[in-house]
Amino acid sequence: MGGIGLRERKKQRTRRALVEAAVRLFEEKGFDETTVAEIAAAVEVAPRTFFSYFPSKEDVLFFDTRSRFERALAIIAGRRPGEPLVDLLVRVGDAVLVHLDGTLRQDDRDTGGVDGTEDAEDADSAELAEDARLALRLAPARYDLITSVPALQARALHLLFDVQRELSEALCRAYKGELDPIEAAAVVGVFVGGAKMAAMASRDRGESPEMIWAAARRGVQIAVRGLGSLDDPGRRG
Amino acid sequence: MGGIGLRERKKQRTRRALVEAAVRLFEEKGFDETTVAEIAAAVEVAPRTFFSYFPSKEDVLFFDTRSRFERALAIIAGRRPGEPLVDLLVRVGDAVLVHLDGTLRQDDRDTGGVDGTEDAEDADSAELAEDARLALRLAPARYDLITSVPALQARALHLLFDVQRELSEALCRAYKGELDPIEAAAVVGVFVGGAKMAAMASRDRGESPEMIWAAARRGVQIAVRGLGSLDDPGRRG
DNA sequence: CTCCGAAGTTGCAATGGCTGAAAAAAAGCA
């Protein structure tokens, strides 16, 4: 069921056209001021069709969340033997967030026991690369929108939450015997929570992308060392 | 502007009636199957009036979030001199989450420089107590709804996110010179993230309320000790 | 090459959340 054939190709093209039109319109007129009908019209599709591609107006902005996230799962499943928890988490974080190339390069069918027939796999990875290209192009606009439109922020948080759950399970599996389910969940929550809030705080202060990234790293560092370490008198020394 | 007078009292009564009717209907027929019109009808108000009390159908379930959260802010602002970060956070967590009494008792206008005239303050705290009573009564239903209805879960996550931001700022103020804004945000993210995901994992496994609470504590513990501590060979000893 | 079935698209109609504006009712006050 992967995807060859004219049909599938056309579908993907429409999907991306919808994403692109949506982002452009959201930027130009604002999210609330843009109607689904307008997005559909821009792509010359019936409004009804929009909803066969995306479950809601918000979701069009998260078209690649699933595949991005599956990379993360694969990395966890492919834990290197004896790899310490923190190292693995950092690898996952980098892979997911650097989000630029990665999918564009083609050298990483490393991990996870996945499936796929010959043709289908080629077609799929082509689509994946195309999606990555699109994501790259839309990245700044998307970022602005998600951080400034409440409805999109809410959607993002909810998606992230669900992702975290699945990551927990994967982590638990990868560290069977070392982490119980509760611990695994806590680990993911602590890690993601620290990075997320630190980055957000940095962003709120109007800092540059580099500084936001640095803030996220500091957040992770605090997660790794533990809150207790902040109480030590005479740190910063 | 606090609230004495028939007018204000009536308003609060209507507000609570809306909450109560909404929760009852959501439980009976499901969230999606309940219309705002029905909730309004149950309280004998015009549908339009519902939206002058709550900005959305979801928000009716979070009627006391704001005041609950303000307690948290007050506790942070009232940091005991020299109190270690972790201790304060635990106090905040307990105060907010035990959520049962607390507001019902009347012995805690301790912290934070707030305002209020004589009468208004009395009236307000009466309302607060009434809200707490209502919250207590609705707690189980509310819990079920929020954890099972996606729209409500999303709303809860978004509210929590905004709260975390403000908590970060408060923390930064309470530990001026000890925590910079990024650190403060990371601290809150790590703490809340750990507790949240651990509790959720416990819940997902169908565990009892006590175990969920215990899980949250373990999440906090991991947040405090740091992820790094989990890599130490021979913990669990 | 043509015809069939699957997959996808469209149009239509309806539901229901949410909003703005202006009229009507209630509460507070002189």
Next chain:
DNA sequence: TGCTTTTTTTCAGCCATTGCAACTTCGGAG
């Protein structure tokens, strides 16, 4: 009681989202 301020109600309407049935297109058999 008569005037002012708040709230509620009415009314009209936008738009997201959905179910359904008709219609089109693609891919593959014969």
